[in-house]
Amino acid sequence: MVREALVSGLTSRAWSPYAAGVLIGLLQIPAFLAIDTALGASSSYVTMAGHLAALFDGGIAERAYFTKYMTGDKYFWQTALVVGIAAGAFLSSGLSGMRRIGFSPIWRTATGSRTLMGRGVMGFAGGFLLLMGARIAGGCTSGHGISGIAQLAVGSTVAVAAMFAGGILVANLFLKRV
Amino acid sequence: MSILAMVLVGLLMGIVFGVALEKSRVFEPGMIVGQFQLRNFIMVKMFLTASATGLVVLAGLNGFGFVELHPKAAIYTATIVGGLLMGGGMAIAGACPGTVLAQIGSGYKDAIAVFAGGILGAMAFGYLEPTLKPILLTGGSGKITYADLLGMPFWQLALIAAAIIVVALALLERRQSWHDELGDDFDGCFEVNGTKSTSSAAGTPTPAE
Numbered sequence: 001m002v003r004e005a006l007v008s009g010l011t012s013r014a015w016s017p018y019a020a021g022v023l024i025g026l027l028q029i030p031a032f033l034a035i036d037t038a039l040g041a042s043s044s045y046v047t048m049a050g051h052l053a054a055l056f057d058g059g060i061a062e063r064a065y066f067t068k069y070m071t072g073d074k075y076f077w078q079t080a081l082v083v084g085i086a087a088g089a090f091l092s093s094g095l096s097g098m099r100r101i102g103f104s105p106i107w108r109t110a111t112g113s114r115t116l117m118g119r120g121v122m123g124f125a126g127g128f129l130l131l132m133g134a135r136i137a138g139g140c141t142s143g144h145g146i147s148g149i150a151q152l153a154v155g156s157t158v159a160v161a162a163m164f165a166g167g168i169l170v171a172n173l174f175l176k177r178v
Numbered sequence: 179m180s181i182l183a184m185v186l187v188g189l190l191m192g193i194v195f196g197v198a199l200e201k202s203r204v205f206e207p208g209m210i211v212g213q214f215q216l217r218n219f220i221m222v223k224m225f226l227t228a229s230a231t232g233l234v235v236l237a238g239l240n241g242f243g244f245v246e247l248h249p250k251a252a253i254y255t256a257t258i259v260g261g262l263l264m265g266g267g268m269a270i271a272g273a274c275p276g277t278v279l280a281q282i283g284s285g286y287k288d289a290i291a292v293f294a295g296g297i298l299g300a301m302a303f304g305y306l307e308p309t310l311k312p313i314l315l316t317g318g319s320g321k322i323t324y325a326d327l328l329g330m331p332f333w334q335l336a337l338i339a340a341a342i343i344v345v346a347l348a349l350l351e352r353r354q355s356w357h358d359e360l361g362d363d364f365d366g367c368f369e370v371n372g373t374k375s376t377s378s379a380a381g382t383p384t385p386a387e
Contacts, residue, residue, distance in 0.1 A: 010197070014364050017224035017356050018347070020202030024224070025231020027191050032236070032245040034179065034187050039232075041276035045300035053301055065307040076181055077188040082279050084192015085199065089283030092200035098364065100285035104272065106208040106367055107288075120291035126271030127278065127295025128302070133267050134275055135303040136314060137260025138250050141274040144261075145225060148250060150232025152323040152335060155252030159261045164214075166265025171214030175269060178211050178367065
Protein backbone atom coordinates (compact mmCIF):
# COMPACT_ATOMS: atom_id res chain seq x y z
CA MET A 1 0.00 0.00 0.00
CA VAL A 2 2.63 2.47 1.09
CA ARG A 3 4.86 1.37 -1.76
CA GLU A 4 2.08 1.81 -4.32
CA ALA A 5 1.22 5.25 -3.00
CA LEU A 6 4.89 6.22 -3.12
CA VAL A 7 5.31 4.98 -6.70
CA SER A 8 2.16 6.71 -7.96
CA GLY A 9 3.11 9.88 -6.09
CA LEU A 10 6.61 9.96 -7.56
CA THR A 11 5.52 9.15 -11.12
CA SER A 12 2.75 11.76 -11.25
CA ARG A 13 3.64 14.94 -13.11
CA ALA A 14 2.32 17.43 -10.59
CA TRP A 15 0.99 17.55 -7.06
CA SER A 16 -1.38 20.01 -5.54
CA PRO A 17 0.62 22.96 -4.14
CA TYR A 18 -1.13 22.27 -0.84
CA ALA A 19 0.18 18.68 -0.62
CA ALA A 20 3.71 19.84 -1.48
CA GLY A 21 3.42 22.71 1.02
CA VAL A 22 2.37 20.40 3.87
CA LEU A 23 5.30 18.09 3.12
CA ILE A 24 7.78 21.00 3.14
CA GLY A 25 6.25 22.40 6.33
CA LEU A 26 6.64 19.01 8.03
CA LEU A 27 10.39 19.19 7.31
CA GLN A 28 10.55 21.68 10.21
CA ILE A 29 10.13 18.67 12.55
CA PRO A 30 13.51 17.03 11.74
CA ALA A 31 15.11 20.49 11.29
CA PHE A 32 14.20 21.60 14.83
CA LEU A 33 14.44 18.20 16.58
CA ALA A 34 17.59 16.80 14.95
CA ILE A 35 19.56 19.93 13.98
CA ASP A 36 18.04 22.54 16.33
CA THR A 37 17.57 25.02 13.51
CA ALA A 38 14.91 26.13 11.03
CA LEU A 39 14.70 25.24 7.34
CA GLY A 40 16.82 27.57 5.20
CA ALA A 41 18.95 27.63 2.07
CA SER A 42 20.95 30.80 1.49
CA SER A 43 23.51 30.37 4.31
CA SER A 44 24.91 27.35 2.48
CA TYR A 45 25.98 29.65 -0.37
CA VAL A 46 28.30 31.45 2.06
CA THR A 47 29.66 28.06 3.19
CA MET A 48 30.39 27.08 -0.42
CA ALA A 49 31.66 30.55 -1.38
CA GLY A 50 33.96 30.61 1.65
CA HIS A 51 35.52 27.25 0.87
CA LEU A 52 35.91 28.31 -2.77
CA ALA A 53 37.51 31.65 -1.78
CA ALA A 54 39.89 29.78 0.54
CA LEU A 55 41.48 28.21 -2.55
CA PHE A 56 42.95 31.55 -3.63
CA ASP A 57 42.68 33.71 -0.50
CA GLY A 58 44.91 32.54 2.33
CA GLY A 59 43.50 35.27 4.59
CA ILE A 60 39.97 33.88 4.63
CA ALA A 61 40.41 32.54 8.19
CA GLU A 62 40.72 36.17 9.37
CA ARG A 63 37.29 37.00 8.02
CA ALA A 64 34.77 36.29 10.76
CA TYR A 65 31.73 36.30 8.49
CA PHE A 66 33.14 33.50 6.33
CA THR A 67 34.56 31.40 9.16
CA LYS A 68 31.21 31.35 10.94
CA TYR A 69 29.59 29.68 7.92
CA MET A 70 32.63 27.56 7.06
CA THR A 71 32.95 25.86 10.43
CA GLY A 72 29.46 25.64 11.94
CA ASP A 73 27.98 22.11 11.91
CA LYS A 74 24.52 23.28 10.89
CA TYR A 75 25.91 24.90 7.76
CA PHE A 76 27.26 21.51 6.62
CA TRP A 77 23.75 20.19 7.20
CA GLN A 78 22.30 23.01 5.11
CA THR A 79 24.81 22.48 2.31
CA ALA A 80 23.80 18.80 2.24
CA LEU A 81 20.17 19.95 2.18
CA VAL A 82 20.59 22.04 -0.98
CA VAL A 83 22.54 19.22 -2.68
CA GLY A 84 19.62 16.96 -1.72
CA ILE A 85 17.17 19.39 -3.35
CA ALA A 86 18.95 18.90 -6.69
CA ALA A 87 18.94 15.10 -6.20
CA GLY A 88 15.25 15.10 -5.28
CA ALA A 89 14.28 17.17 -8.33
CA PHE A 90 16.46 14.92 -10.54
CA LEU A 91 14.66 11.85 -9.19
CA SER A 92 11.22 13.39 -9.36
CA SER A 93 11.55 14.77 -12.90
CA GLY A 94 13.09 11.51 -14.15
CA LEU A 95 10.40 9.27 -12.64
CA SER A 96 7.58 11.38 -14.09
CA GLY A 97 9.12 11.89 -17.55
CA MET A 98 9.42 15.63 -16.93
CA ARG A 99 13.14 16.20 -17.53
CA ARG A 100 13.81 19.74 -18.71
CA ILE A 101 16.22 20.73 -21.48
CA GLY A 102 17.98 24.02 -22.25
CA PHE A 103 16.14 26.85 -20.53
CA SER A 104 12.49 27.56 -19.80
CA PRO A 105 10.43 28.76 -22.82
CA ILE A 106 9.15 31.68 -20.72
CA TRP A 107 12.43 33.56 -21.20
CA ARG A 108 11.82 33.87 -24.95
CA THR A 109 8.68 35.85 -24.11
CA ALA A 110 9.77 37.58 -20.93
CA THR A 111 13.21 38.82 -21.95
CA GLY A 112 13.59 37.88 -25.62
CA SER A 113 16.37 35.42 -24.77
CA ARG A 114 17.05 33.21 -27.76
CA THR A 115 20.33 31.51 -26.88
CA LEU A 116 21.49 29.64 -23.81
CA MET A 117 24.46 32.03 -23.68
CA GLY A 118 22.21 35.10 -23.58
CA ARG A 119 19.92 33.59 -20.99
CA GLY A 120 22.93 32.37 -19.00
CA VAL A 121 24.42 35.87 -18.73
CA MET A 122 21.10 37.24 -17.50
CA GLY A 123 20.67 34.29 -15.13
CA PHE A 124 24.15 34.87 -13.72
CA ALA A 125 23.33 38.52 -12.99
CA GLY A 126 20.00 37.47 -11.45
CA GLY A 127 21.73 34.88 -9.28
CA PHE A 128 24.27 37.45 -8.08
CA LEU A 129 21.52 39.89 -7.03
CA LEU A 130 19.53 37.04 -5.49
CA LEU A 131 22.25 35.98 -3.07
CA MET A 132 23.62 39.46 -2.45
CA GLY A 133 20.09 40.47 -1.44
CA ALA A 134 19.43 37.33 0.57
CA ARG A 135 22.64 37.75 2.57
CA ILE A 136 21.98 41.45 3.24
CA ALA A 137 18.47 40.53 4.41
CA GLY A 138 19.87 37.60 6.42
CA GLY A 139 17.74 34.95 4.74
CA CYS A 140 15.78 33.88 1.68
CA THR A 141 12.34 32.57 0.81
CA SER A 142 13.05 29.51 2.96
CA GLY A 143 14.74 31.00 6.01
CA HIS A 144 12.87 34.31 6.20
CA GLY A 145 9.83 33.08 4.28
CA ILE A 146 8.69 29.58 5.17
CA SER A 147 10.57 29.42 8.49
CA GLY A 148 10.22 33.07 9.50
CA ILE A 149 6.46 33.12 9.10
CA ALA A 150 6.22 29.74 10.86
CA GLN A 151 7.92 31.37 13.87
CA LEU A 152 5.93 34.63 13.62
CA ALA A 153 9.23 36.52 13.36
CA VAL A 154 8.63 40.26 12.95
CA GLY A 155 11.71 40.90 10.76
CA SER A 156 10.85 37.99 8.48
CA THR A 157 7.41 39.37 7.61
CA VAL A 158 9.12 42.64 6.60
CA ALA A 159 11.63 40.64 4.53
CA VAL A 160 8.90 38.68 2.74
CA ALA A 161 6.97 41.88 1.95
CA ALA A 162 10.15 43.46 0.53
CA MET A 163 10.93 40.35 -1.55
CA PHE A 164 7.47 40.39 -3.07
CA ALA A 165 7.65 44.15 -3.68
CA GLY A 166 11.03 43.81 -5.44
CA GLY A 167 9.86 40.83 -7.48
CA ILE A 168 6.57 42.41 -8.53
CA LEU A 169 8.34 45.65 -9.49
CA VAL A 170 11.02 44.02 -11.64
CA ALA A 171 8.71 41.40 -13.19
CA ASN A 172 6.24 44.06 -14.28
CA LEU A 173 8.62 46.87 -15.24
CA PHE A 174 11.39 44.92 -16.96
CA LEU A 175 9.85 41.61 -18.06
CA LYS A 176 7.11 41.10 -20.63
CA ARG A 177 4.02 39.18 -19.53
CA VAL A 178 4.62 35.46 -19.85
CA MET B 179 24.99 14.26 16.47
CA SER B 180 28.09 13.67 14.35
CA ILE B 181 28.71 15.79 11.27
CA LEU B 182 28.28 12.73 9.06
CA ALA B 183 24.86 12.03 10.55
CA MET B 184 23.89 15.68 10.11
CA VAL B 185 24.95 15.58 6.47
CA LEU B 186 22.94 12.39 5.90
CA VAL B 187 19.86 13.93 7.56
CA GLY B 188 20.37 17.02 5.39
CA LEU B 189 20.62 14.98 2.19
CA LEU B 190 17.45 13.00 3.01
CA MET B 191 15.52 16.15 3.93
CA GLY B 192 16.80 17.84 0.79
CA ILE B 193 15.58 14.98 -1.40
CA VAL B 194 12.08 15.32 0.08
CA PHE B 195 12.29 19.12 -0.37
CA GLY B 196 13.45 18.71 -3.99
CA VAL B 197 10.69 16.24 -4.85
CA ALA B 198 8.08 18.59 -3.34
CA LEU B 199 9.46 21.61 -5.26
CA GLU B 200 9.48 19.66 -8.53
CA LYS B 201 6.02 18.12 -8.08
CA SER B 202 4.42 21.42 -7.05
CA ARG B 203 6.09 22.97 -10.16
CA VAL B 204 7.10 25.91 -7.97
CA PHE B 205 10.70 25.44 -9.16
CA GLU B 206 9.65 26.47 -12.70
CA PRO B 207 10.88 29.97 -13.70
CA GLY B 208 7.46 30.43 -15.31
CA MET B 209 5.70 29.87 -11.99
CA ILE B 210 7.93 32.36 -10.16
CA VAL B 211 7.73 35.08 -12.83
CA GLY B 212 3.99 34.35 -13.21
CA GLN B 213 3.54 34.83 -9.47
CA PHE B 214 5.27 38.21 -9.53
CA GLN B 215 3.13 39.22 -12.51
CA LEU B 216 0.17 38.28 -10.29
CA ARG B 217 -1.19 35.86 -12.84
CA ASN B 218 -0.35 32.52 -11.30
CA PHE B 219 -0.64 31.91 -7.56
CA ILE B 220 0.76 28.37 -7.27
CA MET B 221 3.92 29.69 -5.59
CA VAL B 222 2.04 31.63 -2.92
CA LYS B 223 -0.29 28.67 -2.34
CA MET B 224 2.61 26.29 -1.72
CA PHE B 225 4.57 28.86 0.28
CA LEU B 226 1.71 29.79 2.62
CA THR B 227 0.72 26.13 3.08
CA ALA B 228 4.30 25.32 4.11
CA SER B 229 4.28 28.29 6.50
CA ALA B 230 0.92 27.33 8.03
CA THR B 231 2.08 23.72 8.45
CA GLY B 232 5.23 25.01 10.12
CA LEU B 233 3.13 27.18 12.46
CA VAL B 234 1.09 24.15 13.58
CA VAL B 235 4.20 21.96 13.91
CA LEU B 236 6.03 24.60 15.98
CA ALA B 237 2.94 25.40 18.07
CA GLY B 238 3.11 21.75 19.17
CA LEU B 239 6.88 21.33 19.47
CA ASN B 240 7.41 24.67 21.24
CA GLY B 241 4.14 24.63 23.19
CA PHE B 242 5.03 21.29 24.78
CA GLY B 243 8.59 22.45 25.39
CA PHE B 244 10.44 20.15 23.00
CA VAL B 245 12.21 22.89 21.04
CA GLU B 246 13.22 26.53 21.26
CA LEU B 247 12.36 28.93 18.45
CA HIS B 248 15.08 30.48 16.28
CA PRO B 249 13.54 33.64 14.83
CA LYS B 250 15.92 35.84 12.85
CA ALA B 251 16.71 39.28 14.24
CA ALA B 252 14.60 42.16 12.93
CA ILE B 253 17.13 44.53 11.33
CA TYR B 254 14.79 46.70 9.30
CA THR B 255 17.11 48.60 6.92
CA ALA B 256 19.00 45.46 5.91
CA THR B 257 15.83 43.43 5.65
CA ILE B 258 14.10 45.94 3.38
CA VAL B 259 17.13 46.70 1.16
CA GLY B 260 18.13 43.02 0.97
CA GLY B 261 14.56 41.85 0.42
CA LEU B 262 14.01 44.29 -2.45
CA LEU B 263 17.29 43.25 -4.12
CA MET B 264 16.51 39.60 -3.60
CA GLY B 265 13.00 39.94 -5.05
CA GLY B 266 14.38 41.70 -8.13
CA GLY B 267 17.01 38.97 -8.44
CA MET B 268 14.30 36.29 -8.17
CA ALA B 269 12.40 37.81 -11.10
CA ILE B 270 15.51 37.94 -13.32
CA ALA B 271 16.89 34.58 -12.16
CA GLY B 272 13.48 32.90 -12.21
CA ALA B 273 14.53 31.17 -9.02
CA CYS B 274 15.21 31.55 -5.33
CA PRO B 275 18.32 30.17 -3.59
CA GLY B 276 16.59 26.81 -2.95
CA THR B 277 14.65 26.32 -6.19
CA VAL B 278 17.69 26.99 -8.40
CA LEU B 279 19.07 23.64 -7.19
CA ALA B 280 15.80 21.96 -8.17
CA GLN B 281 16.13 23.56 -11.62
CA ILE B 282 19.63 22.15 -11.98
CA GLY B 283 18.39 18.72 -10.87
CA SER B 284 15.52 18.74 -13.34
CA GLY B 285 17.80 19.63 -16.24
CA TYR B 286 17.61 23.39 -16.82
CA LYS B 287 21.04 24.47 -18.07
CA ASP B 288 20.72 28.21 -17.37
CA ALA B 289 20.21 27.37 -13.68
CA ILE B 290 23.92 26.50 -13.47
CA ALA B 291 24.71 30.14 -14.39
CA VAL B 292 22.19 31.36 -11.79
CA PHE B 293 23.84 29.15 -9.17
CA ALA B 294 27.33 30.37 -10.12
CA GLY B 295 26.10 33.97 -9.91
CA GLY B 296 24.64 33.17 -6.49
CA ILE B 297 27.95 31.79 -5.20
CA LEU B 298 29.71 34.93 -6.44
CA GLY B 299 27.01 37.12 -4.85
CA ALA B 300 27.43 35.38 -1.50
CA MET B 301 31.22 35.68 -1.81
CA ALA B 302 30.99 39.39 -2.64
CA PHE B 303 28.75 39.95 0.37
CA GLY B 304 31.17 38.02 2.59
CA TYR B 305 33.98 40.40 1.60
CA LEU B 306 31.76 43.50 1.87
CA GLU B 307 30.16 42.53 5.19
CA PRO B 308 32.64 44.39 7.45
CA THR B 309 32.07 47.56 5.35
CA LEU B 310 28.29 47.20 5.16
CA LYS B 311 27.82 46.27 8.81
CA PRO B 312 27.85 49.78 10.29
CA ILE B 313 25.61 51.15 7.50
CA LEU B 314 23.03 48.42 6.98
CA LEU B 315 23.29 45.66 9.51
CA THR B 316 22.67 47.46 12.77
CA GLY B 317 19.74 48.58 14.87
CA GLY B 318 16.30 47.01 14.76
CA SER B 319 14.46 45.23 17.51
CA GLY B 320 16.31 41.92 17.83
CA LYS B 321 14.87 38.43 17.63
CA ILE B 322 11.28 39.33 18.35
CA THR B 323 8.09 37.55 17.28
CA TYR B 324 4.53 38.86 17.02
CA ALA B 325 3.73 36.67 20.05
CA ASP B 326 6.30 38.71 22.05
CA LEU B 327 4.78 41.97 20.78
CA LEU B 328 1.26 40.95 21.76
CA GLY B 329 2.36 39.26 24.98
CA MET B 330 0.71 35.98 23.99
CA PRO B 331 2.03 32.43 24.24
CA PHE B 332 3.59 31.49 20.88
CA TRP B 333 1.43 28.39 20.40
CA GLN B 334 -1.81 30.38 20.70
CA LEU B 335 -0.91 33.03 18.16
CA ALA B 336 0.67 30.39 15.88
CA LEU B 337 -2.58 28.42 15.71
CA ILE B 338 -4.60 31.61 15.10
CA ALA B 339 -2.19 32.67 12.32
CA ALA B 340 -2.36 29.18 10.75
CA ALA B 341 -6.18 29.35 10.76
CA ILE B 342 -6.12 32.79 9.09
CA ILE B 343 -3.75 31.48 6.39
CA VAL B 344 -5.99 28.46 5.75
CA VAL B 345 -9.06 30.69 5.28
CA ALA B 346 -7.11 33.04 2.96
CA LEU B 347 -5.93 30.05 0.88
CA ALA B 348 -9.46 28.65 0.63
CA LEU B 349 -10.68 32.01 -0.72
CA LEU B 350 -7.75 32.23 -3.16
CA GLU B 351 -8.36 28.70 -4.41
CA ARG B 352 -12.06 29.44 -4.96
CA ARG B 353 -11.14 32.46 -7.05
CA GLN B 354 -8.57 30.61 -9.16
CA SER B 355 -7.97 26.86 -9.04
CA TRP B 356 -4.43 25.46 -9.07
CA HIS B 357 -5.47 22.99 -11.77
CA ASP B 358 -6.07 25.91 -14.15
CA GLU B 359 -2.77 27.53 -13.19
CA LEU B 360 -0.66 24.49 -14.11
CA GLY B 361 -0.99 25.00 -17.88
CA ASP B 362 -0.56 22.25 -20.45
CA ASP B 363 3.21 21.94 -20.14
CA PHE B 364 3.34 22.44 -16.36
CA ASP B 365 6.03 25.06 -16.98
CA GLY B 366 4.16 28.21 -16.04
CA CYS B 367 3.49 29.28 -19.63
CA PHE B 368 -0.06 30.44 -19.33
CA GLU B 369 -2.28 28.71 -21.83
CA VAL B 370 -5.91 29.12 -22.77
CA ASN B 371 -7.40 26.39 -24.94
CA GLY B 372 -3.93 25.39 -26.03
CA THR B 373 -2.93 28.91 -27.08
CA LYS B 374 -0.10 30.61 -25.24
CA SER B 375 -1.32 33.72 -23.49
CA THR B 376 1.33 35.82 -25.22
CA SER B 377 -0.05 35.01 -28.67
CA SER B 378 -3.51 36.11 -27.57
CA ALA B 379 -2.22 39.48 -26.42
CA ALA B 380 -4.47 41.08 -29.05
CA GLY B 381 -7.11 41.45 -26.39
CA THR B 382 -8.62 38.02 -25.83
CA PRO B 383 -9.49 38.00 -22.14
CA THR B 384 -7.84 35.28 -20.10
CA PRO B 385 -9.81 33.58 -17.31
CA ALA B 386 -7.19 34.68 -14.80
CA GLU B 387 -8.20 38.30 -15.13
